[in-house]
Amino acid sequence: MSSMISTPPKMLRPSNLEGLAEQAEQPVNVEELLNVGDRIGREIKNLRKARGITLDALSDAAGLSKGYLSQIERGVSSPSVKALHSISRALGVTISWFFPPKADGDSDLRDYVVRASSRRKLTFVGGITDELLSPNLGRQLELLRCTFPPGSESGKEPYTHQGEEAGYVISGELDLWIRERHVVLREGDSFAFASDLPHRYANTNKRECVVIWAITPPSY
Structure with a gap:
């Protein structure tokens, strides 16, 4: 019986370990599956590596x-x-992750451009929603649009991982802890830090918070 890998070495945020929220699975177009060439293999490999998962696992x-x-x-x-x-x-996504919607006439740009209507989106049990703004996870930089509903958080304890991250608050407020420092980020504020510094974040307000988040290397 297959199951999600429960403790991958790298995670964007610990709350993702709770898994995906219940969401409708989109049917797979068999004809599309038969004509993907090596693209779907690259998508699987990129996601596996971004999550720090070995082929054996x-x-x-x-x-x-x-x-x-x-x-x-x-x-x-x-x-x-x-x-x-x-x-x-096993990788903690829905099958539709590998078949993002295509905008008419954009097939030759799918590795460079993401239309607003074609974003890949994952909503987790903790309520946080990640929209992948990068075309894929195969580059050195990952760009996300993260939505934090009131009360959502990365976890009670700070965590660390490889790389660096930066963000820009589009709306709402986000509490950010870096080591022992605590700061409230408001609309228009931005931040950047090395991801190996202990950190955590939470939306402690009654209003939804939206952040554009950049991470390098990708760690979905």
Whole structure:
């Protein structure tokens, strides 16, 4: 039985460990699945690496052989719908993650441009919603639009991870702790810090907070 990898080494925020909130799964267009070439393999590999997960760990969680997964990532084999469901659950996303909506006439730009209507979105049990503004996770920089409902937080304890991050508050307020320092970020404020500094954040207000967040390297 396949299951989500419960404790990947890298996470964007610890609250993601609670998993995705219940959301409708979009059906897979089999014709699209058969004509993706090696793109879907790259998407799987990029997401796996961004989450710091090895092929061995993904193989165990998805119930698929390491060799088969390697062939999918290299574009040698195309995954079946059943295999893709297993992979998506193991990586903590819905299967629609691998099939973002395409804007008419933009197929040749999908690796460079993300239309507002084509963003990949994940909503977690803790209420936080991440929208991926980067075209994919294969580059050195990841850009997100993060929505924090009232009461949502990264966790009670500070955490650390590899890389650096920066953000800009579009609306609302966000409480940010870096080491022992606490600051309230308001609309128009921005921040940046090394991610290996103990940090956490929360929306302690009654109004939703929206932040544009940049992370390098990607750690979804």
